[in-house]
Amino acid sequence: MIACPDCGAPAEVLEQQATPCRTWEAINSGGKVYVTEARELLVIVEVLCAAGHRFVGPEEMLAATQEASGWEEKVA
Numbered sequence: 440m441i442a443c444p445d446c447g448a449p450a451e452v453l454e455q456q457a458t459p460c461r462t463w464e465a466i467n468s469g470g471k472v473y474v475t476e477a478r479e480l481l482v483i484v485e486v487l488c489a490a491g492h493r494f495v496g497p498e499e500m501l502a503a504t505q506e507a508s509g510w511e512e513k514v515a
Contacts, residue, residue, distance in 0.1 A: 441501070443488035450488040455495065457482045 443450045457480045482498040
């Protein structure tokens with residue numbers, strides 16, 4: 440369980456689906472550009488808050504949101 444970013448109430452995270460995607464990363468070093476490409480699975484999750492708030496998006500948003508707004512995983 441995590442805390443809802445809107446109200447702080449307990450929220451449940453449910454995995455909805457996974458979709459394949461391709462990612463690229465480019466690094467500029469010493470005037471040269473190094474590029475890597477990968478195939479990954481993008482996991483889509485749904486977050487349901489005890490107060491009724493609902494969020495749907497990539498699982499990665501949980502880590503990014505936790506850093507930005509203080510979402511924390513809680514032990515139930």
